[in-house]
Amino acid sequence: MAGALLEMRGITKTFPGVKALDNVNLTVNEGEIHAIVGENGAGKSTLMNVLSGIHPYGSYEGEIIYDGQECRFSSIRDSERLGIVIIHQELALVPYLSIGENMFLGNEQVGFGGINWDLTYQKAREHMLEVGLDENPRTLIKDIGVGKQQLVEIAKALAKNVRLLILDEPTSSLNDEDSLNLLNLLKRFRAERGITSIMISHKLGEIAYVADRITILRDGSTIETLDNTESAVSESRIIRGMVGREMVDRFPKRESHIGKKALEVENWTVYHPLYTERRVVDNVSLNVRKGEVVGIAGLIGAGRTELCQSVFGKVYGAKISGTLKKDGQEITLDSAADAIANGFAYITEDRKGDGLVLSNSVTHNITLSRLQLVSEKGVIDKDKERHAAEDYREKLNIRTPDVEQLVSNLSGGNQQKVLVGKWMFAQPDIMMLDEPTRGVDVGAKYEIYSIINRLVGEGKAVLLISSELPELLGMCDRIYVMAEGRIVGELPVEQATQVAIMDLIMQASKGAKTTWTN
Amino acid sequence: MDKLKTAFSKNLKQFVMLFTLVVIIVFFQLMTRGTLLKPMNVFNLINQNAYVVVLAVGMLLCILTGGNVDLSVGSVVAFVGACAGTLMITWKWDPYLSVFLCLIMGVLIGAWHGFWIAYVRIPAFIVTLSGQLIFRGLTLIVLKGLTLSPFPKAFMSLSTGAIGNFLGFLDPGSGLRNFTSLLIGIIMGLVFIFLELKKQADRKRKGYSYDSLMVTLVRGLVIAAALVYFFWLLACYIGTPVVLITVGIVLVVYSYLTSKTVMGRHIYAVGGNEKAARLSGVKTDKIIFLTYVNMSFLAAVAGLIFSARLQSASPQAGTGFELDAIGAVYIGGASAYGGIGTVGGTLIGALIMGVLNNGMSIMGISIDMQQVVKGLVLLAAVAFDVISKQKISLPFFTRLFSRRKAA
CATH class of the missing domain: 3.40.50.300 (P-loop containing nucleotide triphosphate hydrolases)
Incomplete structure (x- = not known):
């Protein structure tokens, strides 16, 4: 060695x-x-x-x-x-440049008075041969599949004498x-x-x-x-x-009072909005009862966010099929506004990207998703709005000197609480929380868990996406496991362990593994 | 002291803008040896700039939705003027009906732009650039390249001339040409002070953050005094320009819309973070569509004001108006990325542009030089905004500084 x-x-x-x-x-x-x-x-x-x-x-x-x-x-x-060459998960290729151009991007084969294209493409062809990529080096990156793009990345690494x-x-x-x-x-x-x-x-x-x-x-x-x-x-x-980490008591206790089915999703299939032949959510069926916290475990890219966003007024995805039932009644939600009006809330995993309007105040963010509750005939009652904001500041312990403060001035944990407050203000019956504790410190996590407990205590149904297994085990009554767009298992919390969940996820890609055994 | 500091930094932008406006007025007042604030010049200043304020308010909404601008407004002004001319002068239709039809035309033009921008998702820059060409071309076609005039009296009276001295019988012998104008100023000043005090008391009562009574009173008095002075100047000439009524209505309606209504809140949300707004149930497409419908509607209003002032429909009317409007909005403190900006700020921005134009013209500065100055003012205004937001952590400046230190 x-x-x-x-x-x-x-x-x-x-x-x-x-x-x-x-x-x-x-x-x-x-x-x-x-x-x-x-x-x-x-x-x-x-x-x-x-x-x-x-x-x-x-x-x-x-x-x-x-x-x-x-x-x-x-x-x-x-x-x-x-x-030392790193190839990231998100490939760093420019779609509208050719394979050869991409391979020597930032490392151009400069000749006399400009790029030497003959040399570029000749070298590109050599490296492509080494990785077994049989394409014309002048083909545009967007015209080859993801598998071949990955090979281009590796050929690019070879060009850098990796x-x-x-x-x-x-x-x-x-x-x-x-x-x-x-x-x-x-x-x-x-x-x-x-x-x-x-x-x-x-x-x-x-x-x-x-x-x-x-x-x-x-x-x-x-x-x-x-x-x-x-x-x-x-x-x-x-x-x-x-x-194999130790479980500490990091989760507030709650008494569960589980009622009737609040949300039922049946045979839900969603395709990628751009690559419309790629199935992102594959024939998923699940349900959540009133007063119940149901978790969805899975790795990044398993289709959990896509599932929730497509349920929430089809804000994600194409060619969505399947049925949706709320309290046993079949419903159709065609926009986020529809979903909100029907008592749905979706708390995004990306609070800065698509959760909060950072340039607006705490008040304006909290009331945004349901302004009609503080307005009459399209005119906002500022006092009512202010009271609502103060109310949530107190309930959720949002630390800000003033609810007129811009959200961009708050810490991450407090921003997250504003986001949760915003959706509590909308008075939903069904809350879908997508990684609600990401980037939040331990204290704020505990507070958010307590809020979730309070919500189900009020009879709301909560669907919780989390990549932290201990969080799911600590908070949920029932856990679905998702992998590659499918539900690959459902476990009541008593039977769920981290090993059992990881096992289910790994089983999902087992089919492929058998073909590799030497 | 600390409180004062936060209050100041919170309103820093408004303070700086108002202060700039005052400095510019004083500067030109001195440089033109008092011509700037002569009653007749103030009257002209208002008439000259009324259309800019109207356009800038519409442009503010476009910019709020995400830093988009409408480049077509100059051409729409000309086209609506051409329609008005054709209807009233060539076809001799009733002026009121014609005005109504012209406003409808504005809405239709806006719907055309809005459709492509909001629903087909073509960048506003491109759609309105195309609109600029289309409606300038249509103007030339409608007018066959000629200027139409004169408009009927009834149309002109809608936005030119002064409000009559109908309260003149109350004049105790002030010697003013139009005593009514002074009364209007005094009433507005009193109403303003009253509203300020009421707002302050309300905020105090409800336990919100509030300015001290002293600050409120001083601010109220200063602004009320400025209002009274302004209307007194107009009273010395032929009175309050009729066009101020239209401008006033536009300012009040749109201040209300942006600050008090659900629609206004949605506009800010779309500009601040469109994805978040959509996930919050805001119909973002509809908001963007309506913003552009509104822009062309206000361009039609500006077109009517402008052609009444010119007393004719000219094929070259409105050239470059879009730039005045955009400049006013940015000088008025709106964010170039959307989501931030106010009607009040836009008014100040428009006034700064207007006083600059007027003052430099009186001083006999050539048009070319005027453009250079306006360009620099616009850049300075936006640069101030950007730098103040970066909280002096501007990498360029810090690097400059640290390098000097090392040397």
């Missing part, structure tokens, strides 16, 4: 309010494929961003030893000069055949050229197939590194490492 190519020692990285990485150590040997696994938010991508210089030297603590030298990258260019290739969820948008193709390519590079790879993945089957060693991260810390070469590491072993 060759020596260490890369050593990251004691890496600690703090974002305002959050410790994303806490004394992480990682050793990658020359010529190996090293997998990094962990739950969403465990710090995998942050660690890779530190390594590639996206988070420059000085913004983190700890040291990076690469090829025997200590490195202090101040930008991604510095790391690329040493042959020694250490970092792939962040490389197969998340690929089908099984393309995924297998990609994994075999990594193996071939390792064998033929000694290229070292680091691969972040959620798909444990793939990892077992391709990785030499596996490092598990959890809550920003390294848990362990497992060797996959001597004897194969079992998936349950990896899962145990990923979720």
Whole structure:
């Protein structure tokens, strides 16, 4: 076994309010494929961003030893000069440029008086051959599939003389055949050229197939590194490492009074709004009862947000089919306004992107979704509005000197509470909360949990999307598990464990795994 | 002290704008040796700038919905003027019916723009640029390249001349040409002070943040005094311009619309964050559509005011008006990205533009130089806005500073 190519020692990285990485150590040997696994938010991508210089030297603590030298990258260019190339989950290709142009973007083959296109395309063709991509290098990126785009990214890395290739969820948008193709390519590079790879993945089957060693991260810390070469590491072993944290009493208790079915979704299918042949939500059926908190577990990209947004007045998706029932009555919701009028609320996961109007005051945000409650004939009763805002400020303990304060001046946790208050103000019967505690500190989390308990106490039905399994286990009465657009399991909370849920998610991609076994 | 500071920083923009307006007025008053505030010039100033205020209010709403502008308003002004000329002069139709039809025409033009912008989602810049060409062309076609005049008296009286001295019998012998005008000013001043005091008392009673009585009173008195002075100037000449009625109605209606109604709130929400607004059940398409319908409606109003003032329908009317309107809105403190801006600010912006135009013309500064100055003022106004928002953490300046320190 060759020596260490890369050593990251004691890496600690703090974002305002959050410790994303806490004394992480990682050793990658020359010529190996090293997998990094962990739950969403465990710090995998942050660690890779530190390594590639996206988070420059000085913004983190700890040291990076690469090829025997200590490195202090101040930008991604510095790391690329040493042959460290990162390929992100969201591909960084320009759709309206050709394969060749993309491959040498920022690394143009400049000749005398401009770009040497002959050389560009000739080199492009060579690298494309190496990755087994049979296309004309002048074809536009938008005209080739996602699988081939991924190959272009890798060919682009080869053009930069890559020694250490970092792939962040490389197969998340690929089908099984393309995924297998990609994994075999990594193996071939390792064998033929000694290229070292680091691969972040959620798909444990793939990892077992391709990785030499596996490092598990959890809550920003390294848990362990497992060797996959001597004897194969079992998936349950990896899962145990990923979720094995102690449960502390972080959730307020509630007495549950579960009533009749408030929301029923049947055979719900949604297609992607742009790629209309891609099925994002696949024949989903679920129900939520009054006074019940129902969770949806799943990985990012499982279709949970898309499900809720399509239910909420079809604000997402195309070719939506299926039936929707509220209190047993079939209803059709064609817009967010319809959904609100019928007692639905959807609290978005992206409070800055599509949740709040940051340039407006706390008051204006809270009343926006149901101004008719504080207005008459289209004219706003400012006193009534103000009272409503003060009321929610008090109820939700929103810390602001004044409800006339702009929301942009509030902290993340308080903004989140404004968002929740906004939807409580709308007086819904069914609340869909999408990652309601993301980016919120522990204290504010507890407060939001208490609000959820109060809501179901009032007989509202709550559908809770969360990527934090402990949160779902702590808050829900029942949990659906979603993977690849489908519901792959339903567990009452008594039977739900983190391992059981992860198992269900992994089972969903098992079908593909069997084809990889050597 | 701390309270004063926050009150000041909260209203910093308005203070600075008002202060700028006063400085500009004083400057030109001195430079023109008192011509600027001569009663006749003030009267002309109002007549010259009435259309800018009307257009700027419409433009404010467009800009609020997301920094979009309407480039077609100059051409729409000309086209509506041409329609008015054809109806009243060529066909000799009833002036009131003609005015009504012209306003309907404005709404239809707005619906045309609004359809493409809101429902087909073509950028407003492109749709209204196309409108600028289309309606300028149609103006030339309708007028066959000629100027039509004169308009009937009944039409002209809608927006030119002065309000008669119908309360002149109350004049205790002031020697003013139009005593009624002074009375209007005094009444408006008193009403203003009363409203300010009432608002202050209400806020205090309800436990909201409020300014001290002293601040309220001083502010009320200063503005009331300015109002009385303004109308006294007009009283020294032939009286209050009729067009002020239209402008006043537009200002009151749209202040109310933007600050007090659901519709107004939705406009701000769409501009502040369209996605969030849509998820909150705001019919964003409809709001954007109506904004452009409204813009062309107000362009039609401005077109009628303008052709009455010119006393003719001319094919070249309204050229460049869109830029005056857009400039007024931005100088008035609206955000170039939408969601922020007020009718009051827009009025001040329009006045700054108007006084600059008028003052420089009196001083005999050439048109070319005037454009340079207006361009710089616009840039300065927006730059002030952008820099003050970045809270002096402007990377460029800090870098400049730190480099100097190192050296």
